[in-house]
Amino acid sequence: MRELSGDLRHLSINSATARNQLTLPAFIEACARRGIPAIDPWRDQVHAVGLTQVARHVKDAGLALTGYCRGGFFPAVDAAGLRAALEDNRRAVDEAKALGASCLVLVAGALPGALCGTPAHRNIGLARTQVMDGIAATLDYARSLSVPLAIEPLHPMQAADRACINTLEQALDICDALDPSRSGALGVALDVYHTWWDPKLTAQIARAGRERLLAYHVCDWLVPTRDLVNDRGMMGDGIIELKKIRSLLERAGYAGYVEVEIFSQAWWTRPADELLDTCVARYQTVV
Amino acid sequence: MRELSGDLRHLSINSATARNQLTLPAFIEACARRGIPAIDPWRDQVHAVGLTQVARHVKDAGLALTGYCRGGFFPAVDAAGLRAALEDNRRAVDEAKALGASCLVLVAGALPGALCGTPAHRNIGLARTQVMDGIAATLDYARSLSVPLAIEPLHPMQAADRACINTLEQALDICDALDPSRSGALGVALDVYHTWWDPKLTAQIARAGRERLLAYHVCDWLVPTRDLVNDRGMMGDGIIELKKIRSLLERAGYAGYVEVEIFSQAWWTRPADELLDTCVARYQTVV
Numbered sequence: 001m002r003e004l005s006g007d008l009r010h011l012s013i014n015s016a017t018a019r020n021q022l023t024l025p026a027f028i029e030a031c032a033r034r035g036i037p038a039i040d041p042w043r044d045q046v047h048a049v050g051l052t053q054v055a056r057h058v059k060d061a062g063l064a065l066t067g068y069c070r071g072g073f074f075p076a077v078d079a080a081g082l083r084a085a086l087e088d089n090r091r092a093v094d095e096a097k098a099l100g101a102s103c104l105v106l107v108a109g110a111l112p113g114a115l116c117g118t119p120a121h122r123n124i125g126l127a128r129t130q131v132m133d134g135i136a137a138t139l140d141y142a143r144s145l146s147v148p149l150a151i152e153p154l155h156p157m158q159a160a161d162r163a164c165i166n167t168l169e170q171a172l173d174i175c176d177a178l179d180p181s182r183s184g185a186l187g188v189a190l191d192v193y194h195t196w197w198d199p200k201l202t203a204q205i206a207r208a209g210r211e212r213l214l215a216y217h218v219c220d221w222l223v224p225t226r227d228l229v230n231d232r233g234m235m236g237d238g239i240i241e242l243k244k245i246r247s248l249l250e251r252a253g254y255a256g257y258v259e260v261e262i263f264s265q266a267w268w269t270r271p272a273d274e275l276l277d278t279c280v281a282r283y284q285t286v287v
Numbered sequence: 288m289r290e291l292s293g294d295l296r297h298l299s300i301n302s303a304t305a306r307n308q309l310t311l312p313a314f315i316e317a318c319a320r321r322g323i324p325a326i327d328p329w330r331d332q333v334h335a336v337g338l339t340q341v342a343r344h345v346k347d348a349g350l351a352l353t354g355y356c357r358g359g360f361f362p363a364v365d366a367a368g369l370r371a372a373l374e375d376n377r378r379a380v381d382e383a384k385a386l387g388a389s390c391l392v393l394v395a396g397a398l399p400g401a402l403c404g405t406p407a408h409r410n411i412g413l414a415r416t417q418v419m420d421g422i423a424a425t426l427d428y429a430r431s432l433s434v435p436l437a438i439e440p441l442h443p444m445q446a447a448d449r450a451c452i453n454t455l456e457q458a459l460d461i462c463d464a465l466d467p468s469r470s471g472a473l474g475v476a477l478d479v480y481h482t483w484w485d486p487k488l489t490a491q492i493a494r495a496g497r498e499r500l501l502a503y504h505v506c507d508w509l510v511p512t513r514d515l516v517n518d519r520g521m522m523g524d525g526i527i528e529l530k531k532i533r534s535l536l537e538r539a540g541y542a543g544y545v546e547v548e549i550f551s552q553a554w555w556t557r558p559a560d561e562l563l564d565t566c567v568a569r570y571q572t573v574v
Contacts, residue, residue, distance in 0.1 A: 111526060114510045122526040128486065157444040159484035160510050160526050170486045197446035199415065199457045223401045223447050225515055239398060239409040239447050 001247045004258070005284045012038035012066040014217070014261035015045050018275055020268035024049050028061050030276055038064040038257050040215075041099070043092065055099050066257045067150060067189060067215045068092070068101035072163070073109035074134025075127040077120045081112065082130065089138045096147045102256075103150040103214045104142065105189045106135065107163050114161035127164045135186070136178050143185045150189040150214040151175065157228050158194075168195055168204040175212055182211040190249065191217035191261065193232055196240045202248055210253030218242060218287055219262045230263045234278055236286035246287065258287055288534045291545070292571045299325035299353040301504070301548035302332050305562055307555035311336050315348050317563055325351040325544050327502075330379065333386070342386050353544045354437060354476060354502045355379070355388035359450070360396035361421025362414040364407045368399065369417065376425045383434045389543075390437040390501045391429065392476045393422065394450050401448035414451045422473070423465050430472045437476040437501040438462065444515050445481075455482055455491040462499055469498040477536065478504035478548065480519055483527040489535055497540030505529060505574055506549040517550045521565055523573035533574065545574055 004010060013036055015027050022030060024045040031039055039058070046054045046068075058065065071092040076082045096104040108131040111119040135149065142149050151171040154163035165171050171188045179186040188208060195201055205213075220238030225231050235242055246258065260279045267275055291297060300323055302314050309317060311332040318326055326345070333341045333355075345352065358379040363369045383391040395418040398406040422436065429436050438458040441450035452458050458475045466473040475495060482488055492500075507525030512518050522529055533545065547566045554562055 111510075114526065117510055119510055119526050122528050124484070124526075124528070155444065156442065156484040157512070157515070160508060164484075166484055166486065197411070197443040197451075197453055199453065221447060223398075223404055223406055225444070228444070228512055228515065239401065239406050239411075241409050241411070 001250050004287060008035050008280065008283070009037060010257050011036050011280070011283050012040055012064070012257040012259040013276070013279055014040040014069065014259055016042050016069070017260055017262045017267070017279065018272050019045065021272035021275065024054060025057060028057055028063065030272060032061040032063060034276060034280060036280070038066045038259070040065060040067040040069055040259050040261070042069045043095065046095065046099070051095055051098055058099060064257070065099055065101040066259050067103050067105045068096040068099060070105045070107045071138065071149070072106040075109045075112050075130040075164070077112045082134070085109070085134060086137050089134065090141050093138065093142045093145055093147050097145045101147070103148040103187070103189070105215065106149055106151050107154065108151065108165040110159060110161055110164040119160065124159065124164050131164060132174060132177070135174060139178055139186055148184060148214055149186050151187070152189040152191060153194055155194040167198055167200070168208065169200055172204060172208055172212060182209070184211050187212035187214035189215035189217060192240050192242065192245055193217070193219050193221060196221060196245065201245070205248045205252050208252060213249060213252060213254040213256070215259060216246070216249055216254060216256060217259045217261045219260065227265070230265045232262045232264050234262060234267065235260070235282040242287050258283065288537050291574060295322050295567065295570070296324060297544050298323050298567070298570050299327055299351070299544040299546040300563070300566055301327040301356065301546055303329050303356070304547055304549045304554070304566065305559050306332065308559035308562065311341060312344060315344050315350065317559060319348040319350060321563060321567060323567070325353045325546070327352060327354040327356055327546050327548070328386070329356045330382065333382065338382055338385055345386060351544070352386055352388040353546050354390050354392045355383040355386055357392045357394045358425065358436070359393040362396045362399050362417040362451070364399045369421070372396070372421060373424050376421065377428050380425065380429045380432055380434050384432045388434070390435040390474070390476070392502065393436055393438050394441065395438065395452040397449055397451040398447055406447065411446065411451050418451060419461060419464070422461060426465055426473055435471060435501055436473050438474070439476040439478060440481055442481040454485055454487070455495065456487055459491060459495055459499060469496070471498050474499040474501035476502035476504060479527050479529065479532055480504070480506050480508060483508060483532065488532070492535045492539050495539060500536060500539060500541040500543070502546060503533070503536055503541060503543060504546045504548045506547065514552070517552045519549045519551050521549060521554065522547070522569040529574050545570065
């Protein structure tokens with residue numbers, strides 16, 4: 001297992017972690033200043049600044065991109081909606097390519113309208129079929145640009161509104177169906193927050209292997225958890241066996257970055273320096 | 288698929304649904320008055336009145352018991368704690384027997400102390416081993432009294448503090464290990480709230496079959512859900528495909544009651560008559 005305490009060479013931080021405190025340019029500067037070698041920017045934050053400027057800034061700062069968040073949200077109520085989702089995913093692939101991101105992270109989507117509180121229907125099976133079709137259609141384009149697609153299974157508590165892909169096994173079944181040769185064009189983004197509870201986690205990480213493990217996200221699960229979306233914990237403050245899960249990934253061949261992604265109303269109200277310094281300190285001790 | 292609209296013969300209501308409004312005796316009366324033929328009482332509510340009185344009251348009212356909630360919570364930090372949990376589960380079996388309940392519902396337990404916000408450790412694998420051992424030890428006793436044990440897989444969002452059995456597949460794996468002959472002594476309580484999201488639900492319900500399907504609980508998943516425990520919805524107010532899931536159970540041979548169990552701060556503040564009348568009306572139309 002890799003030793004993380006000595007330096008920051010395997011650390012990445014997701015821009016959403018400090019989205020309330022720092023604009024993307026300020027976030028890039030803050031990371032570069034600390035010697036953090038990689039980030040994962042969110043799409044809305046990139047758009048707010050401009051793709052070309054962000055791409056240049058990231059390059060000038062010498063940062064790697066451990067992903068681009070996010071594509072996905074494939075399900076829709078009609079053909080026009082499905083088509084619009086595919087077009088949007090193509091643009092996301094283009095942007096990931098322009099930024100030099102190592103993959104495009106896919107949050108599948110779920111029941112259309114549910115994220116706004118007005119689900120158009122309750123047929124999760126249909127949503128899952130549309131996700132499969134959407135990934136298949138996007139994969140051809142992404143492959144042509146050499147942008148790997150990373151399906152992120154989301155916690156089952158987000159199955160209605162954010163992603164109907166909810167276990168690593170389910171994500172890997174899609175990978176096997178659409179990329180049976182394990183080409184590296186399709187894999188998963190494994191986030192401990194979404195998957196730590198899974199009784200099949202050990203076996204499915206081994207099944208995934210190096211070719212399918214495209215990104216690794218960490219935070220922690222608080223006890224109690226008070227919100228289904230924005231109450232993630234800082235690594236070490238919760239009950240996830242972080243070192244154990246990382247050891248499973250590394251045993252399966254994962255040699256990539258460890259990306260910190262924390263959605264937390266509590267941390268979003270703390271000073272950016274305290275937040276980022278804590279991410280670094282915890283990365284070196286408990287991850 | 289059975290037709291539910293004509294009468295209430297397959298309806299049961301869990302006492303927790305009205306626990307804020309009605310004592311157990313008042314709940315029994317309210318159900319009997321409506322022609323609801325079955326209930327599932329919670330243990331603390333039974334203890335508050337007295338086992339003998341409740342058993343007599345239930346019998347006098349002519350009610351069936353679709354379960355007794357609950358045994359379980361097997362994990363502990365030391366041998367004394369494990370022993371105490373086993374003793375408590377034996378008492379729960381005795382009480383289920385005295386009440387004439389059709390099964391004892393098991394909520395497995397998870398990280399010791401987590402329910403009070405102070406988890407003693409983070410080793411969910413250890414907790415799962417202790418749950419397996421605890422069920423095995425309890426099963427012998429329960430079998431001797433002819434009280435079936437119904438493992439209830441809980442939603443993964445409750446994996447840290449309430450139950451580390453989180454999918455139907457995982458529960459059935461335990462059943463197969465401890466009761467390979469499918470004797471009827473060990474099975475599952477399937478609650479739509481905990482399992483609706485599961486991509487393997489259809490296959491696992493078929494796998495369970497009549498011998499393993501000991502209880503069926505309904506409510507609904509609200510969008511958005513604002514609390515991880517007490518924001519369940521009334522049937523029809525959320526996105527769970529209730530008729531579809533019931534059809535899967537009945538196709539697998541389930542011919543038992545449909546039990547309404549709603550933990551909801553919102554419904555707990557409404558008048559008991561409105562709550563129970565709504566349960567009945569929704570049972571006859573959307574379940």
